[in-house]
Amino acid sequence: MITLASDFGSPYPAAMKGVLSSRTDVRLVDISHDLPRGDVRTSAFWLRETLPYFPPATHLVVVDPGVGTDRRAIVVRAGDHVLVGPDNGVLLPAARRLAGLEETGSSDGSNLGTTSDDGALEETLSNDDGSLEAFAVDESGLETPVPSGHHEATGSTTFHGRDVFAPAAAAVETRNGPLETLPWLSRLTGPVDCRLPVADVSEPIAVAGEVLAVDDFGNVITNVPGDVLEEARNVRVNGDRVPVGETFATVAPGEQVALVGSHGYVEFDVNDGRGDDAFGLAVGDEFVLERVPPVDE
Amino acid sequence: MITLASDFGSPYPAAMKGVLSSRTDVRLVDISHDLPRGDVRTSAFWLRETLPYFPPATHLVVVDPGVGTDRRAIVVRAGDHVLVGPDNGVLLPAARRLAGLEETGSSDGSNLGTTSDDGALEETLSNDDGSLEAFAVDESGLETPVPSGHHEATGSTTFHGRDVFAPAAAAVETRNGPLETLPWLSRLTGPVDCRLPVADVSEPIAVAGEVLAVDDFGNVITNVPGDVLEEARNVRVNGDRVPVGETFATVAPGEQVALVGSHGYVEFDVNDGRGDDAFGLAVGDEFVLERVPPVDE
Amino acid sequence: MITLASDFGSPYPAAMKGVLSSRTDVRLVDISHDLPRGDVRTSAFWLRETLPYFPPATHLVVVDPGVGTDRRAIVVRAGDHVLVGPDNGVLLPAARRLAGLEETGSSDGSNLGTTSDDGALEETLSNDDGSLEAFAVDESGLETPVPSGHHEATGSTTFHGRDVFAPAAAAVETRNGPLETLPWLSRLTGPVDCRLPVADVSEPIAVAGEVLAVDDFGNVITNVPGDVLEEARNVRVNGDRVPVGETFATVAPGEQVALVGSHGYVEFDVNDGRGDDAFGLAVGDEFVLERVPPVDE
Numbered sequence: 001m002i003t004l005a006s007d008f009g010s011p012y013p014a015a016m017k018g019v020l021s022s023r024t025d026v027r028l029v030d031i032s033h034d035l036p037r038g039d040v041r042t043s044a045f046w047l048r049e050t051l052p053y054f055p056p057a058t059h060l061v062v063v064d065p066g067v068g069t070d071r072r073a074i075v076v077r078a079g080d081h082v083l084v085g086p087d088n089g090v091l092l093p094a095a096r097r098l099a100g101l102e103e104t105g106s107s108d109g110s111n112l113g114t115t116s117d118d119g120a121l122e123e124t125l126s127n128d129d130g131s132l133e134a135f136a137v138d139e140s141g142l143e144t145p146v147p148s149g150h151h152e153a154t155g156s157t158t159f160h161g162r163d164v165f166a167p168a169a170a171a172v173e174t175r176n177g178p179l180e181t182l183p184w185l186s187r188l189t190g191p192v193d194c195r196l197p198v199a200d201v202s203e204p205i206a207v208a209g210e211v212l213a214v215d216d217f218g219n220v221i222t223n224v225p226g227d228v229l230e231e232a233r234n235v236r237v238n239g240d241r242v243p244v245g246e247t248f249a250t251v252a253p254g255e256q257v258a259l260v261g262s263h264g265y266v267e268f269d270v271n272d273g274r275g276d277d278a279f280g281l282a283v284g285d286e287f288v289l290e291r292v293p294p295v296d297e
Numbered sequence: 298m299i300t301l302a303s304d305f306g307s308p309y310p311a312a313m314k315g316v317l318s319s320r321t322d323v324r325l326v327d328i329s330h331d332l333p334r335g336d337v338r339t340s341a342f343w344l345r346e347t348l349p350y351f352p353p354a355t356h357l358v359v360v361d362p363g364v365g366t367d368r369r370a371i372v373v374r375a376g377d378h379v380l381v382g383p384d385n386g387v388l389l390p391a392a393r394r395l396a397g398l399e400e401t402g403s404s405d406g407s408n409l410g411t412t413s414d415d416g417a418l419e420e421t422l423s424n425d426d427g428s429l430e431a432f433a434v435d436e437s438g439l440e441t442p443v444p445s446g447h448h449e450a451t452g453s454t455t456f457h458g459r460d461v462f463a464p465a466a467a468a469v470e471t472r473n474g475p476l477e478t479l480p481w482l483s484r485l486t487g488p489v490d491c492r493l494p495v496a497d498v499s500e501p502i503a504v505a506g507e508v509l510a511v512d513d514f515g516n517v518i519t520n521v522p523g524d525v526l527e528e529a530r531n532v533r534v535n536g537d538r539v540p541v542g543e544t545f546a547t548v549a550p551g552e553q554v555a556l557v558g559s560h561g562y563v564e565f566d567v568n569d570g571r572g573d574d575a576f577g578l579a580v581g582d583e584f585v586l587e588r589v590p591p592v593d594e
Numbered sequence: 595m596i597t598l599a600s601d602f603g604s605p606y607p608a609a610m611k612g613v614l615s616s617r618t619d620v621r622l623v624d625i626s627h628d629l630p631r632g633d634v635r636t637s638a639f640w641l642r643e644t645l646p647y648f649p650p651a652t653h654l655v656v657v658d659p660g661v662g663t664d665r666r667a668i669v670v671r672a673g674d675h676v677l678v679g680p681d682n683g684v685l686l687p688a689a690r691r692l693a694g695l696e697e698t699g700s701s702d703g704s705n706l707g708t709t710s711d712d713g714a715l716e717e718t719l720s721n722d723d724g725s726l727e728a729f730a731v732d733e734s735g736l737e738t739p740v741p742s743g744h745h746e747a748t749g750s751t752t753f754h755g756r757d758v759f760a761p762a763a764a765a766v767e768t769r770n771g772p773l774e775t776l777p778w779l780s781r782l783t784g785p786v787d788c789r790l791p792v793a794d795v796s797e798p799i800a801v802a803g804e805v806l807a808v809d810d811f812g813n814v815i816t817n818v819p820g821d822v823l824e825e826a827r828n829v830r831v832n833g834d835r836v837p838v839g840e841t842f843a844t845v846a847p848g849e850q851v852a853l854v855g856s857h858g859y860v861e862f863d864v865n866d867g868r869g870d871d872a873f874g875l876a877v878g879d880e881f882v883l884e885r886v887p888p889v890d891e
Contacts, residue, residue, distance in 0.1 A: 009810030011626035018647030032308035052444030053315030068841020147646030159856030216306030247365020262456030329605035349741030350612030394743040513603030544662020559753030
C-alpha cells in the first residue's frame with residue numbers, strides 16, 4: 001500500500017497517482033491533499049496523528065516549499081513503515097511515532113535528526129534497534145517518468161512529487177529486500193528535523209501552551225497533554241473562564257468548551273461552532289491555560 | 298466494499314481509512330467528506346440519492362453532531378446493503394430506499410423508526426420480509442484502534458468515526474454469516490428517524506414545496522415531484538414567472554429555469570449560473586410553485 | 595483501470611463511482627472533480643498534462659456545460675488509452691497527446707477534428723496508423739442505471755455523468771475486443787475540437803503569449819514554450835522586469851519569478867505567494883513576454 005499526502009489541492013496529485021499506477025498495482029490511499037500549504041510543522045502534526053492508524057505501508061509525503069533547491073529527497077524507515085519525502089522535517093514526527101519512539105503528549109525521547117531551526121546536521125541516529133533510519137536519495141538513480149506522447153523524460157524543477165518522490169515511493173514499495181539494497185539510497189545520519197513543541201506541565205497551575213493545529217471544524221488543537229484537564233471543571237484560557245467537558249455537547253450550541261481531543265491533547269472548541277474564532281487562536285499562537293481551583297467555582 | 302461518507306473535510310477521513318485498511322483489504326470508496334457539516338437531514342438526502350447506485354456494500358456514514366453523547370451507534374440492514382453510523386436519522390432515508398420501501402418523490406410507505414422531531418422510540422420495525430432491520434452497537438464489543446507507537450487503544454469522545462464507526466464497519470464487512478451473529482449487535486426497534494418532507498401535490502395549481510438541498514453548482518433541489526412540471530411551459534415560483542425546460546440550456550446563459558433534476562424532483566437552476574442566488578432560496582426554505590395555465594402564456 | 599475527471603465537486607462523483615462499481619471491479623482513480631467549472635479549454639489543458647502519466651486506461655471525463663442538449667457523447671481511442679466524454683472538445687488535446695501526435699510546447703501536428711470556434715465538423719481523421727479515432731455513442735444502446743429501490747431506470751437530462759458517460763466507460767473498459775465491436779459506437783470523422791493556443795515564438799525578442807491555466811498555488815501557466823527562457827536572466831512581462839529562475843526559491847519569498855514549469859511552459863510565479871495576483875493575470879489573458887538583453891542588465 002502507498003499512501004499519498006500533499007498540500008497540492010487539485011489536480012497535481014493525479015499526476016503522482018499516474019506515475020505510481022504505471023509502476024505498481026498496490027493500493028493507493030489518499031491521506032489528504034489539503035495539508036496546510038507550505039506549512040511543514042502543521043503538516044507534520046497531521047501525519048503523526050494519522051499515519052499510525054495505517055497498516056505497514058509506504059507513505060509518500062510532499063509538503064515541499066523548498067522544491068528545486070538543493071534540499072534532499074529522503075526515505076525513512078520507521079518500524080514496519082517507510083516514508084518518502086523532502087528532507088525538511090515533515091516526515092520526522094510521524095516517523096518517530098511509527099517507530100515507537102514517542103508517545104502521545106509525552107516529552108520526546110528520540111534523538112533522530114536535528115532541529116529545523118538551525119538546519120544543522122549534527123546529531124546522528126542512535127536508536128539501537130534500527131527501527132528508525134534515514135536515507136538520502138540519489139535522484140539520478142530514479143527512473144524519471146516519460147509520459148505518453150513524449151520521447152523522453154520530462155523532469156522538472158518545480159514538481160518533484162511527480163518526478164522524484166513518486167518514482168522513489170514506487171521503487172521503495174516494489175523493492176525486494178531491505179531498503180539498504182536499493183543502490184540509490186545512502187544512509188543519512190542527520191536529516192533536517194521538525195520538533196513539535198511540547199508544553200511544560202511542571203507548573204500545574206498555569207501551563208504555557210501553543211496551538212499545533214486548527215482542524216476543518218475550527219477546533220483548536222494544542223500541545224497541552226490532556227491529563228492536565230483531569231478532574232478540572234473549569235479552566236482559564238488567557239484569563240477567560242471556560243468549562244471543561246467530556247465532548248462538544250457538554251455545553252450548549254455556540255458555547256466554548258475545553259476538552260481532551262482525539263489526539264490526546266487539550267482542545268478549545270465550540271459546540272456547533274468554530275473554536276478558533278471564539279478563542280481568537282491560530283496555529284502557532286501561545287496561550288496560558290490555568291486550572292480553576294474547585295474552591296473558586 | 299466499504300463506502301465512506303462524512304462531513305469531516307480533511308484530513309480526518311484518512312484515520313478512518315487507516316483503521317479500515319488495517320482490518321480488511323476490501324475496496325474503500327469515498328462518497329463524500331464534504332457533506333453539509335452537522336446537517337443530518339441534507340446529508341440524509343444526498344445519501345438516499347447516491348448509495349442506491351452502488352452494488353451491495355457496507356456504507357460507513359459519519360455526520361454526527363451528537364458525538365460523545367449517549368446517542369447510540371447503529372447498524373442497519375437495508376436489502377443487500379448494510380449501513381453503519383450514528384443513531385440520529387442520517388441513515389434512515391437511504392436505508393428505506395435501499396430496502397425498496399420508498400420510491401423517488403412518492404409519499405413514504407415505510408414505518409421504520411420514529412421522527413427526529415420528538416426523538417421518541419415508539420414505533421417498531423414491521424416490514425415483513427426483514428429487508429430493513431436496525432441494530433444497536435455495544436461499543437464495548439468493538440476492537441478500539443491501537444495506532445502504531447502506542448501501547449494501548451486511544452478511544453476518544455470526539456472522533457467516533459475513527460474509534461467506533463470504522464471498527465464497526467470493518468467488523469460488519471468481514472463478518473461470516475448474518476448480522477445477527479455479531480455478538481455486539483442487538484435488535485433495535487425504534488431508531489431515531491429523519492423524514493424528508495414530501496410536498497403535497499393534491500392541489501395541482503399551487504404546490505407548497507421545500508428546498509431539500511443546494512448542490513455545488515447552486516442548483517436548488519426541491520421536494521416537489523418532477524411530474525408536476527409535465528406539459529407546463531412556465532411556472533411561478535413565489536410569484537415570479539420562470540420557464541420550464543428540459544435541461545439547463547433550454548434558456549440562455551444566466552437565465553432561470555425550472556426543470557426535473559437528476560433526482561426526479563423539481564429543480565430551480567440558472568444556465569451557467571447559481572440557482573440559489575437567482576431564486577433567493579436555501580436549504581429548508583419553503584416556496585409556492587404555481588403552474589401557469591397555457592391560456593395565460 | 596478507469597480514471598474519473600469532472601467539474602462536479604461533491605457529492606455527484608460518487609454516483610458515477612457507484613454505477614462503475616456495479617459493473618466492473620477494475621480500479622477507479624480520481625483525477626480531479628474540481629476541474630474549472632464549465633471551462634472546457636482549461637479542463638482540456640489539465641487532462642492533456644495529467645493523463646499521459648497513467649498506464650493504459652479508460653478515462654471518464656465530464657466537463658459538460660451542454661448536458662441535455664443534442665451534443666453527442668463520444669469515445670476516443672488514443673494510442674493504448676480510451677477517453678469517454680462529451681463531444682465538446684474537452685477530450686481532444688489529451689487524446690492527441692496520448693496518441694503521440696503532439697509534443698509539449700510544439701506547434702500542433704495533428705489534424706483530428708475541427709475547432710470549437712465554429713463548431714463545424716469539416717475535417718476528418720486521417721492519421722494513418724489508427725492511433726487516434728473517434729466514435730459517436732448511441733445512447734439507446736447503453737444500459738441506463740437502475741438504482742436500488744427503483745423499478746426502472748432513472749435517466750436524466752442533467753446528469754449524463756451518471757446516466758450516460760459512466761455506463762459507456764464501464765462498457766468500454768469491460769469490452770472484449772476492439773472498440774469497433776461495440777454495437778453502440780459508430781465512427782465519427784469530425785468531433786468538436788478544442789485547440790489550445792500556441793504562442794508564436796518566431797519573433798525571438800517579444801513573444802505574444804496567453805495564460806492557459808492558473809493552478810491552486812496561483813502559478814500562472816502560459817502557452818510560451820519553456821525554451822524561450824534559455825540563457826535569459828531577466829524578462830519583461832507586459833513591461834515589468836522579472837528575474838528568470840530555476841525554481842521558486844531562486845527569489846526571496848514574496849518575489850516574482852519567471853521559470854519553466856512542470857508542463858514545459860513558461861510560468862509566472864511568486865515564491866511562497868500567488869503569481870496570478872502579483873502579475874495580474876487570469877486564464878485567457880494575453881501578455882507580451884520580452885527577453886531582456888544581457889547588455890541591459
